[in-house]
Amino acid sequence: MQTIEQLLESKDIRVTAMRLLIYKFLAQKQIAVTLSDIENAFEKADRTTLYRTVKTFEEKGIAHQIDDGTGITKYALCEEGCSCEIETDLHLHFHCNICNETICLTEHKIPQIKVPEGFVSENVNLVVKGICDKCSGH
Amino acid sequence: MQTIEQLLESKDIRVTAMRLLIYKFLAQKQIAVTLSDIENAFEKADRTTLYRTVKTFEEKGIAHQIDDGTGITKYALCEEGCSCEIETDLHLHFHCNICNETICLTEHKIPQIKVPEGFVSENVNLVVKGICDKCSGH
DNA sequence: TCATTAAATGCACTTCCATTGCATTTCATT
DNA sequence: AATGAAATGCAATGGAAGTGCATTTAATGA
Ligand SMILES: [Mn+2]
Ligand SMILES: [Mn+2]
Ligand SMILES: [Zn+2]
Ligand SMILES: [Zn+2]
Numbered sequence: 001m002q003t004i005e006q007l008l009e010s011k012d013i014r015v016t017a018m019r020l021l022i023y024k025f026l027a028q029k030q031i032a033v034t035l036s037d038i039e040n041a042f043e044k045a046d047r048t049t050l051y052r053t054v055k056t057f058e059e060k061g062i063a064h065q066i067d068d069g070t071g072i073t074k075y076a077l078c079e080e081g082c083s084c085e086i087e088t089d090l091h092l093h094f095h096c097n098i099c100n101e102t103i104c105l106t107e108h109k110i111p112q113i114k115v116p117e118g119f120v121s122e123n124v125n126l127v128v129k130g131i132c133d134k135c136s137g138h
Numbered sequence: 139m140q141t142i143e144q145l146l147e148s149k150d151i152r153v154t155a156m157r158l159l160i161y162k163f164l165a166q167k168q169i170a171v172t173l174s175d176i177e178n179a180f181e182k183a184d185r186t187t188l189y190r191t192v193k194t195f196e197e198k199g200i201a202h203q204i205d206d207g208t209g210i211t212k213y214a215l216c217e218e219g220c221s222c223e224i225e226t227d228l229h230l231h232f233h234c235n236i237c238n239e240t241i242c243l244t245e246h247k248i249p250q251i252k253v254p255e256g257f258v259s260e261n262v263n264l265v266v267k268g269i270c271d272k273c274s275g276h
Numbered sequence: 277t278c279a280t281t282a283a284a285t286g287c288a289c290t291t292c293c294a295t296t297g298c299a300t301t302t303c304a305t306t
Numbered sequence: 307a308a309t310g311a312a313a314t315g316c317a318a319t320g321g322a323a324g325t326g327c328a329t330t331t332a333a334t335g336a
Contacts, residue, residue, distance in 0.1 A: 036293090046314065107254075115266055121268045125207050152284080190285085
């Protein structure tokens with residue numbers, strides 16, 4: 001078990017107070033968050049810093065961006081050993097039409113999608129919309 | 139075989155010169171188009187008119203919107219007998235990372251996606267990214 | 277045909293989010 | 307402590323979606 005500091009350093013991300021706070025915020029959230037969500041959680045910090053921080057996390061491979069179709073980009077930490085870039089590792093995302101929350105279904109890998117002759121599949125984005133467990137009354 | 143005028147009227151869309159032109163433009167294109175694409179094709183027309191026209195087409199069920207992850211909304215005419223609203227009818231979309239074009243793979247229906255207990259699936263958006271047949275040299 | 281009326285169009289403006297340039301501050305290293 | 311590079315903060319930009327309202331167009335009936 002490594003500390004967050006060690007994790008960041010192992011990914012070549014310089015450790016700063018802000019980055020630790022943002023990492024912890026993302027880790028504590030069970031849902032994908034927007035930049036505004038982060039902004040609201042850290043009112044003292046500048047929006048640009050938060051923006052560039054999640055971008056850095058993304059580039060260094062400890063977070064991934066989610067396009068759930070709402071038009072607003074969301075972010076979530078990668079799971080242990082996640083490699084978002086590799087197609088076979090891609091999990092699906094669920095967007096709840098009621099509470100408007102989006103979560104990673106990391107257990108649910110995307111099935112192999114057949115494409116026509118001549119087409120090469122490199123990447124797949126799959127978003128399921130509906131009602132989440134909390135909103136459906138399980 | 140019905141004329142475009144008859145099709146529009148059957149869908150409760152008033153026939154105008156502009157709408158006929160835009161419909162023909164969409165029909166001729168084999169790929170999904172952005173509002174800017176339409177704008178460039180009809181420089182004399184106002185952007186708002188084009189915007190509201192495709193919105194009308196969408197609401198009346200003769201076109202559908204595509205979110206291919208580029209951040210720019212695209213539109214395409216529905217196939218004969220298409221009913222985009224019904225989940226089981228949803229087809230997948232392919233976005234080429236090289237030519238940047240997005241096409242409807244209307245033959246390729248989206249497979250049934252399993253979601254965890256308590257979750258209800260109402261809608262699915264599936265976008266495959268990669269290299270299209272034209273760009274791969276088939 | 278002409279008047280009436282509703283819908284379609286055009287123009288201006290707004291909003292929202294993503295993104296960048298640059299000055300300043302912080303931090304690691306010597 | 308001095309240096310340089312990276313991180314941060316502030317201001318501004320850009321792109322696309324969406325809206326309010328005045329004007330034009332087109333369908334309808336007198
Ligand atoms: Mn995820
Ligand atoms: Mn389509
Ligand atoms: Zn919910
Ligand atoms: Zn291509």
